[in-house]
Amino acid sequence: MGLLDKAEQRIEGAVSSLFSKLSRAELQPVEITQAIRSAMDLAAKADRAGSTVVPHRYLLLVHSSDAQKITPAMLTAIRAEVAKYASSRQYRLVDSIDLNLSADDKISKGRIRVGSQPVDTSVAWRPVLTIGDKEHELKLGTSTIGRDEKADICVDDRGLSRIHFEIAWNGEVAAIRDLQSTNGTFLDGARVNELVLISGSTISAGRTEFHFQLLAMAGESSE
Numbered sequence: 001m002g003l004l005d006k007a008e009q010r011i012e013g014a015v016s017s018l019f020s021k022l023s024r025a026e027l028q029p030v031e032i033t034q035a036i037r038s039a040m041d042l043a044a045k046a047d048r049a050g051s052t053v054v055p056h057r058y059l060l061l062v063h064s065s066d067a068q069k070i071t072p073a074m075l076t077a078i079r080a081e082v083a084k085y086a087s088s089r090q091y092r093l094v095d096s097i098d099l100n101l102s103a104d105d106k107i108s109k110g111r112i113r114v115g116s117q118p119v120d121t122s123v124a125w126r127p128v129l130t131i132g133d134k135e136h137e138l139k140l141g142t143s144t145i146g147r148d149e150k151a152d153i154c155v156d157d158r159g160l161s162r163i164h165f166e167i168a169w170n171g172e173v174a175a176i177r178d179l180q181s182t183n184g185t186f187l188d189g190a191r192v193n194e195l196v197l198i199s200g201s202t203i204s205a206g207r208t209e210f211h212f213q214l215l216a217m218a219g220e221s222s223e
Helices: 003-018 030-044 073-087
Strands: 051-055 057-062 091-093 100-101 113-115 123-131 136-139 142-145 163-171 174-178 185-188 188-190 194-196 203-206 208-221
Touching: 030 051, 030 057, 030 073, 073 091, 073 100, 100 208, 123 163, 174 185, 174 208
Parallel strands: 051 091, 057 100
Antiparallel strands: 057 113, 123 136, 123 208, 142 163, 163 174, 174 194, 185 188, 185 203, 203 208
């Protein structure tokens, strides 16, 4: 079984359980996910930093009979799978995935048409590290994180080393580096020494979780 086959099984297992049994003529959840992924791939564009930017907002046009069977919980599950796909392809998103469902009886039953918002590749980005409900904007250059007051971001967590890890940002790419901490630094569950950061990543250090995101700077360009 190939990697693609395994990925499809994972998607279907995660999403299909939320759907009641459908007849062969009705829209299947894996087809919705595949359609959004295809639309994402087709709309992908390289920005000036060399990253691949994709739309975050999608319009899903389906027949009214199919639309009645797609609940908010189903869309939430599909949204999560699409976000995972974007992360796996190292796509950059301006914002969280937004799916808007619309019924259109011009669409045949069991079919879906996906539209996406055009991507603005001139957008400039700002790196943000969120701890709980507090957001910290990372500076150009290197930001240190630890429990020492001398750290750029000081966190009251005795599980952290005084200066535990650092994040470097050059205006285009961010990278994390563990600073020989006692308990290690983990990125999305895997222990790391030094690695490029992807928007949406979760950093675990001590007893604290840090959420890294690249947010679009409205009204500014990367010139």
